[in-house]
Amino acid sequence: MYKNIEDLSLSKLGIHVFLIGVSISCLLPLIWMIASSLKTQDAIFTNMSLWPEVFKFSNYTEAWKGGRFGTYFLNSLFYTVTVIFFIVLFSSMAAFAFSRLDFPGKNILFYMFIGVMMIPIPGVFVAIFVILNKLSLINTRVGYILPQINAGLPFSIYLLKTFFDKIPKEMEDSAKIDGCSKWQIYWHVALPLAKSAIAVIVIFNALSTWNEFLLANLIFSDADLMPLQVGLLKFQGERVTEYPQLMAGMTMTTAFIIVTYLFMQRFIIKGITAGAVKG
């Protein structure tokens, strides 16, 4: 990394020590969680080592079956995929309209969307609950999905609009001459070019939907509909908490989001328009 030892000044050394410290403080709980998920219930309290004496992989199968983890996992998967699908669909269409079409009230409408980003989501929980209740959507999947799509839209629209703005006008003209309608420009040109922005949107919204707890806790009473985060709470029994199974559940929960991130990361490619327009 450094060509010679003089480059490694004291301040740089300090920065590195600090960053390594931050990394350890982030990774340690994760490693501890994984280690605990492989221990027995007794060993959790007696063996403080990060290396279990006996590896109890059955914690995972027990959590999946016995703790209804499978149901929660599939629920969460369903909610996340559905929410992301609609966020990407609606936000890309809206952002394309804000960026490339002319219609009355365009700017006001756009600033309204941006303004919504300023409102913290828990601040509108009462309103959401009242609306969902009036629409009889409490304790339903739709009632859980709709507010989350709504919450994810402003940021996604903002991000994609900035992105679409950067697509050269000439590329749109060229598509028009090639025979594209507005819809076809959106579908064949704008959307494929926005791949990396969409990857960012997918990751951000996957994280927030997968980790969502408050709303689910608020509207679900039926355990069959609950997502993971609320489900995990069920592992904390009234008298005994099965820590190894809880940790196994949490490891699986976290693994999903890490895999998603690793998979999407390769789409965040630099310079989408590289090659289209000479800089």
Next chain:
Amino acid sequence: MAKVSLNNISKTYDEKEYAVLNCNLEIEDREFVVLVGPSGCGKSTTLRMVAGLESVSSGEIMIGDMVVNHIPPKDRDIAMVFQNYALYPHMTVFDNMAFGLKLRRFSKNEISERVLHAAKILNIEPFLHRKPRELSGGERQRVAVGRAIVRKPQVFLFDEPLSNLDAKMRVQMRTEISRLHKRLQTTMIYVTHDQVEAMTMGDRIVVMNKGEIQQVADPLTIYEHPRNLFVAGFIGSPPMNFFSGKIISAGSILQFVIKGMSLQLTHEMNKKMHSYINQEVIMGIRPEKIYDKLFAKTATDTNTITASVEVVEQMGSEMFTYLKNESADFVARLDAHEQLEPGQDMELVFDMSKCHFFEPGTGINLVD
């Protein structure tokens, strides 16, 4: 293949600012017409109106026998090549060229046949499966041209297609586009701000300024008989020399005078300029029509002036000599082997049979 007619077309913004004003132009079938002018002269706007990318504020555009004012670009049977190539970065070269055909639902065989044929013409066969970012500027521009020719349109439109290329590539592509025109025999409209491109490529040149057409003619006519001061100054490098002075009558012959310098008009010019005696005019003469007296064949006292050399630009094949005297600054295109030093005085002969006179107010050429 079709002819293109612009009938009195204008483009205005907010009903005040105009980009193009009352343009009339008939472009014949299979003709190569170049629109040239400085930035903001309306040449690109005119081309975009023909393409259908800009609406026409008034007037009528016809492609073939059809008025196309309200027909969308895709139905005008045109293809356009842009300055920035405007290739789709997420598609391969093949897909870029095939895209327009796919949208028009051509069969797979037909698409592949047409793309391969175009690729062969343009020598881009080896790149067909690469993405645009893996190509050089010249190769990208070839792909952009390829994308246009696979469609076999009635009219090709080029919007400054060579501006982003380096000098050498530009010269090469210039020849290639001219060759392509001969091969395809299609109507082409080409926009550029580069007068060399205009002179070398066009069957006819349309010189534009401030949204209006100044002159439409073949390259040599534009060069030798510019209709006005703007055309005279815009076409030619180095540009035409201009001198502000007065026509006076010395007996039966006319003279053009500026402070201490007087030049006698030729017999032919005499007739044309007779009605401008004692009036201010602008005289224009091309740098190559000024000679060193030592080598001039027709030197007389009435067409020779003295000036001192300011700067010498050696071009190898010729030499641009910037001169100055008390009346004017001007440039002469002299032989590359002349021994000239800045500061030295020299006598120069003006070929008065090739000079032009312009009216100062309107800029109109009075002798052509």
